[in-house]
Amino acid sequence: MSETTDPAVQTFYDSLASHDAAALLDAVHNDFVLTLSPGLPLPGDREFHGGAVAVGNVWGRIPEDLGLRCEPDRTLPVAADEFVVLGHYRGDDWEAPFAHVVTTKDGKVASLRQITDTRCWPDLTPR
Template sequence: MNTATAVAEQLYRALSDGDADALSAALSADFHATVSAGMPHDVGGEHHGRVAMIAGVWGRIDAIYDLAVVPSEFLEIGGGNKVVVLGTYRGTARDGTTRVDAAFAHVIAVRNGRITALQQITDTVRWSIPA
């Protein structure tokens, strides 16, 4: 069954595995994301399309950080077509200068078994803790 939670779980598995093909398959053609303003390396803001999110956000973050995205709770809302995912980002910058220990909330919208939108809410200051 493609519940919003099941679809979101696929997203976190793909992120954990670094699987760009699975990420692409999880996102709809009209995917839209809002990433928290103030995110490091200018990845914050609006991102339209799969490629913009995979290459422009997740790929850039992966190149700079050794990071785990650890969801801890999935809360379905909106009649089952949205899920709020609570969790934590944890890791270190690959150059060893900073570490990340930041809570997140992702609001994920799902249609026809694919993610159509993602809004990220995180404490961006916690992305630059001195190592």
């Protein structure tokens, strides 16, 4: 299995890094589905349909003072339009490894299934 840099995947992670909600919404497909790891210390559902729903209920709810960064290290192709992205979430005084199963469609990210060690995460309840 070789590493790759898929433009849609790269654009998505760049938008996460910039904390730019508009860029993030532009990077995901209209039918985007986000599935969070069970046990992630963020109250609410584990599956979100639509980019605006994911931004509003997940990325937009994480307290800014955590300094959360999503840092991909490797992107591995699995099948046509499917990738496993390995990396780390990092924040002030904490880090957690992740694997994201990412699919693309029409040049945008169509789904992301998060796999992470939720015991490494701080409380994400909005303050």
